[in-house]
Amino acid sequence: MPTYRDEVVVLRTHKLGEADRIVTALGRRSGKIRAVAKGVRRTSSRLGARLEPFMVADVQFSRGRSLDIVQQAESLGSYGADISQHYDRYTAAHAMVEAADRLNDPEAATAHYLLLVGGLRALARGDHAARSILDSYLLRAMALAGWAPGLVECARCGAPAPHDQFVAQLGGVVCAACAPTGAARIDPATIGLLTALMAGEWEIVDAASAHSAGAASGLIAAYAQWHLERGIRSLQHVEAAR
Template sequence: MPRSSFAAKSYRTRGIVLRTHKLGEADRIITLLSPEFGVLRAVAKGVRRTRSRMGATLEPFMEVEAQIVAGRSLHTIIQAQLRHPYGQALVADYPAYTAGAAMLETAERLTDADADSLGAQYRLLHGALATLARGGHEPGTVLDSYLLRALAAAGWAPSFTHCVRCGAAGPHRAVNVPLGGVVCHDCRPPGSMSPSPATVTLLAALLAGDWETVDGADGATRAQAAPIVANYLQFHLERVVKSLKLVERT
């Protein structure tokens, strides 16, 4: 949402902290994802001082309720209350942390490019971080499910059940990333991938949030699905999500 749309000088919003940058000796620039206003960048003054009450609250992965004063170039966060401390669990689990970092970077890229699905994108990110923090699912599969569903919410829904060219019902063996999913034998263009049937089933389950099927997939199947998801993400964002290179898969 453009800055001119802020009706009041001061406003409140929920937000998930995507990243932070140091500013001066004691301040930080906080990048938040808000379900109403999208990606916000605001200064939090004095948060690097040990006595700051907001310092531990305004950290990546945290969901907060923030009071913000609008400014011409940067907003200013004057108050922040913690709603969900997802960061506390994620920093103690390296695979979950790296998966979460890739989610935050993707969310910022997607919502900067697409302001029409803010509410859906916020809910997806919130739910994915909560799932990571609770544990119970392999972090790499939580990430891959989030990426596919976030892309679908942005208007780039893949198909892993019907041929994306002719609509023929599957199962189909070939996957073509630029076309957006599986293709039948007759429609298969050169350069299409041929993952195992189990991998195609897993991709469909990741998109649908079918965790019984996802959790039953073996390591080799998950390893084959992950680069397909990453390539699909990169194709539509038209840029690399750097954090994906650091994701630790188990």
């Protein structure tokens, strides 16, 4: 049976039978992987702790017909314990891995993997507000998938800035002529914050007002869920944690 190795971040797990688990992971080279980890729910298993959500591991798999099989796993990053001790980090991490599960682009697998690992590491260390880390991750992940929001020119007609309306369905900020009735208003400070979140300019992000942070989070959530076509269920718990 052919085998392969990859660095992975565990997205989610499901019970299988009495002692096994199905592990869904994002591989650095392979993209999304679904594999069976046999016997990991037994108390004697050392493998189980290395294959929990938010963990990063070097894993050897054997290829199967529908699901691959986990043969070995070595821990590379134990972020789950630190994340799970803080509700805001825990809910943000769940929203991140749920989005990563949806954004399965094999051509950008390495970039998606590195982005997610960096976000989980920042959450575990508490480098910035959990919601800001999540917002930055969602914007960058959408950009990697080819859905970067337009934040300068009108996303529909290309009219030059400034614009003060944001429409997720049209791709970002839009001019008054393109904006439908009831389009969300966006002030310059919030546009600046969205740009900083996209670029990873953390001094600007950390100094943003609560009003701008809340407005940006709402727009990012609407934008991501529109393009993913299904809601990110974990986001409802992130909102409750704010």
